[in-house]
Amino acid sequence: MGEKTLCELISIFKFLRTLNCYDSGIEKLPSSICELKHLTFLDLSKNEGIIRLPDSVTRLQNLQVLKLNMCCKLIELPRDIRKLVNLRQLEISNCNALSHMPHGLGQLTLLRTLTDFLLPGDDYCPKNYGGLGELNRLSHLRGCLNIEVKGEKEDAVAESNAANLKEKDSLVSLVLVMQSLPPLGELTSLKRLEIGELPIVEYTESDLHALSSLPNLSALRIWECPKMEWIPPLLHIKELKLPSFPLESLQTSVATIEHVIGMDDQVKDVLKLLEIDDDEVGVRIVGIHGTNGIGKTTIGKAVYDRLSSYFNSCSFLTEIGETTQNVGGIQFVQTKLIYDILERDGDVLLSKESHLDDLVRDLLNWFGSGSRILVTSENSGILHTYVSQGLARIYELNYMDSNRALELFHKHALGSHGLIPGYPEIGKRIVKAMGRVPFIEVIGSLLRGKTIEDWKKIEDLIKPWKENSQEILKDCGEILKICYKA
Structure with missing residues (x-):
C-alpha cells in the first residue's frame, strides 16, 4: 500500500477506530495519520520498509494498541511517545534495527503490554534515550517482557535495580539479557525466566539464590553465560534448559523435577x-x-x-x-x-x-x-x-497401560513409602480390579495415610464390578465417599 493510497483512506474515514495494516507493504506512514482522532488500534506489523513513525502519530491520544512487530528497519520510536497517554499495548517484537527506547516511556502508566525494552551500551548513547528506570513506574505490565542491554554498562547493577521488576507481579514470562540480574522478589505470576546471551555476564551466588523465591516458576532457560558455574536447587521447575558446560548443582536440580506418570x-x-x-x-x-x-x-x-x-x-x-x-x-x-x-x-x-x-x-x-x-x-x-x-x-487420548497405572497409583498413595509390607500388594489388586477405569490418581491420593483396613474396604467395594468398568464409573461417587470417610 503506497503512501498516497493511505492518505486517501485517512481523508475518507475520519472516524476510524481500528486500522490493521499488517504486512501491507507500507514504507512510510503519512503524517496525516493524526487526523484519525478516534483511532484506538493501529497495527503496522511486518511492514519491513518503515524506518520511523511520523511525530504526528503521538497526537493520537485515544490510541490504546500500537503493534510494530517485525518492522525490521525501524530504528527508533517517536521521541514524544509519552503523549500517547492512553496507550495500553506496545508490541515491538523482532524489530532488529531498534536499539533503544525513548525517554519518557515511563510516563505511559496505563501500559499493560510491552514486549521488549532495549537499552544501548555505553559505547552508543543516542540523544534522549530512556534507561531501565523508565520501567519503574510501569506497574501494570503483564504477560511477557524481554529486556536486552545491547552492550556494556559501567554501572550495570544500579541500572538493573532501577527497573524495579520485583513490583511487576503480573508478568508471566521474563527474558533478561543483562550484565546484572535485577532483584525479582517473589513475582507470584512469573512462570518462565530466560537469562543469557552476553558472555560478560556475571551473577553472584545471592543473585541466583533469589530464583528460589519465585513460587510459580516452572521453566528456566540459561544460555551463553560462560561465567555462570552454579545454580540453586529449584524444586518446582518443570522445564530446565541449561548451557552445555557443567553446573555444580545440575544433578540435584534435575532430580527434584516431578513428572506425572505417563x-x-x-x-x-x-x-x-x-x-x-x-x-x-x-x-x-x-x-x-x-x-x-x-x-x-x-x-x-x-x-x-x-x-x-x-x-x-x-x-x-x-x-x-x-x-x-x-x-x-x-x-x-x-x-x-x-x-x-x-x-x-x-x-x-x-x-x-x-x-x-x-x-x-x-x-x-x-x-x-x-x-x-x-x-x-x-x-x-x-x-x-x-x-x-x-x-x-x-x-x-487412550488409557494408560497397567504398569503405568500401578506406578501412578503408588506415587499418590504411598509416596516414598512404597516398601511398607502389605500395602503394595493391595494396591496392585485395587488397580487390577479397576481395569482401565480413570480416577486412579484421585483414589490413590485419598488413600494416602489411611490404614490397611481402609485400603481393603476400597478393594472390597470395587471387586463386584471388576467385570464391568462402566459400573465403576457410575459408582465412582460412592467410592470417593468411602475414601473420604476412611
Whole structure:
C-alpha cells in the first residue's frame, strides 16, 4: 500500500477506530495519520520498509494498541511517545534495527503490554534515550517482557535495580539479557525466566539464590553465560534448559523435577500438534478426544501451564458443558473469555451449531495470528469443520497401560513409602480390579495415610464390578465417599 493510497483512506474515514495494516507493504506512514482522532488500534506489523513513525502519530491520544512487530528497519520510536497517554499495548517484537527506547516511556502508566525494552551500551548513547528506570513506574505490565542491554554498562547493577521488576507481579514470562540480574522478589505470576546471551555476564551466588523465591516458576532457560558455574536447587521447575558446560548443582536440580506418570509423553504429543514454533501457522486448534474421566482436562491444563507464559493473554475455561446448562450460561463463558483475553467486557454472539462455535466462530477470524486453542471433548465431531479446513488437529487420548497405572497409583498413595509390607500388594489388586477405569490418581491420593483396613474396604467395594468398568464409573461417587470417610 503506497503512501498516497493511505492518505486517501485517512481523508475518507475520519472516524476510524481500528486500522490493521499488517504486512501491507507500507514504507512510510503519512503524517496525516493524526487526523484519525478516534483511532484506538493501529497495527503496522511486518511492514519491513518503515524506518520511523511520523511525530504526528503521538497526537493520537485515544490510541490504546500500537503493534510494530517485525518492522525490521525501524530504528527508533517517536521521541514524544509519552503523549500517547492512553496507550495500553506496545508490541515491538523482532524489530532488529531498534536499539533503544525513548525517554519518557515511563510516563505511559496505563501500559499493560510491552514486549521488549532495549537499552544501548555505553559505547552508543543516542540523544534522549530512556534507561531501565523508565520501567519503574510501569506497574501494570503483564504477560511477557524481554529486556536486552545491547552492550556494556559501567554501572550495570544500579541500572538493573532501577527497573524495579520485583513490583511487576503480573508478568508471566521474563527474558533478561543483562550484565546484572535485577532483584525479582517473589513475582507470584512469573512462570518462565530466560537469562543469557552476553558472555560478560556475571551473577553472584545471592543473585541466583533469589530464583528460589519465585513460587510459580516452572521453566528456566540459561544460555551463553560462560561465567555462570552454579545454580540453586529449584524444586518446582518443570522445564530446565541449561548451557552445555557443567553446573555444580545440575544433578540435584534435575532430580527434584516431578513428572506425572505417563503424562509427559502425552503433553509432548499435544505440543507437537500445536506447532508453537511454526510462524507459518496462523491459528491452530487441537482437540483432545477421549472417554469421560480419562484425563483430557488434566492433559489440557498441563499443556496450558507449560505454554501460557509464551502468550500475552490466556484463558482456561472449565466445566463449559455444566455451565451452559444454566440460563445465560454460554453468555457467561463468552464474557469470561473476552475479559481474560482483552481485559474488558464485550458483546457476545450466539450460534445454533455448538458451544465451540459460540466461543471461537467458524473461521477463527477474531483470533490473532499465533493463537492456539485447546478443546477437550468426548465428541470429536465438533471439530470436523475445523479439521476439514486444516485449522485443527485431533489427539486421541487412550488409557494408560497397567504398569503405568500401578506406578501412578503408588506415587499418590504411598509416596516414598512404597516398601511398607502389605500395602503394595493391595494396591496392585485395587488397580487390577479397576481395569482401565480413570480416577486412579484421585483414589490413590485419598488413600494416602489411611490404614490397611481402609485400603481393603476400597478393594472390597470395587471387586463386584471388576467385570464391568462402566459400573465403576457410575459408582465412582460412592467410592470417593468411602475414601473420604476412611
